[in-house]
Amino acid sequence: MLLTLHLSQKMIKHLNIVVKGKVQGVFYRASTKAVADQLGVKGYIRNESNGDVAIAAEGDNLSLEMFLDWCKEGPEHAVVTSVESHEGELKNYRNFDVAKKGVF
Numbered sequence: 001m002l003l004t005l006h007l008s009q010k011m012i013k014h015l016n017i018v019v020k021g022k023v024q025g026v027f028y029r030a031s032t033k034a035v036a037d038q039l040g041v042k043g044y045i046r047n048e049s050n051g052d053v054a055i056a057a058e059g060d061n062l063s064l065e066m067f068l069d070w071c072k073e074g075p076e077h078a079v080v081t082s083v084e085s086h087e088g089e090l091k092n093y094r095n096f097d098v099a100k101k102g103v104f
Contacts, residue, residue, distance in 0.1 A: 014043075014088045015064055017055040019071055021081035028053055029098045031075035039063045042093035046100065058093055 019028070029045045032055070036043070041063050043056040057067055071083050 012058055012060060012090065013064065014090045015055075015057045015068075015085045016088045017057060017068070017071060017083060017085040018048075019053040019055065019074070019080060019083050020051075021074075022077075022079040023053045023074060024051055026077040027075050028078050032071065033096050033098050035070045036067060036096035039067055041067045042096055043091075044093070044097040044099045046098070056088070056091065056093070057096075058090060 024047050029047065032045050032053075035041075036045075036057065039059065041057050041059040043058050045053060045055045048054050055071065057064060059067065068083065068085060072080055074080050
């Protein structure tokens with residue numbers, strides 16, 4: 001049982017995340033990159049034209065859980081109203097990037 005739990009936490013999965021609220025112009029992307037780098041989460045973050053922030057994130061269950069908790073709070077001046085996430089296909093990103101609109 002313990003071995004199974006340990007292995008499941010190390011399995012890498014992909015999440016597509018959309019963060020809504022006051023999340024542009026408050027250093028949300030740069031702050032999120034710093035947190036992703038600390039947690040070992042790979043992927044990217046970008047601003048959307050509708051004011052949302054889109055994130056593709058890959059990591060183990062524990063890292064992604066902590067990352068999602070961060071996304072719900074964001075940096076000091078952010079006001080997050082909702083975070084939606086769903087699993088997607090693994091892309092095997094090498095690092096976590098801040099993308100320009102429309103890139104990736």
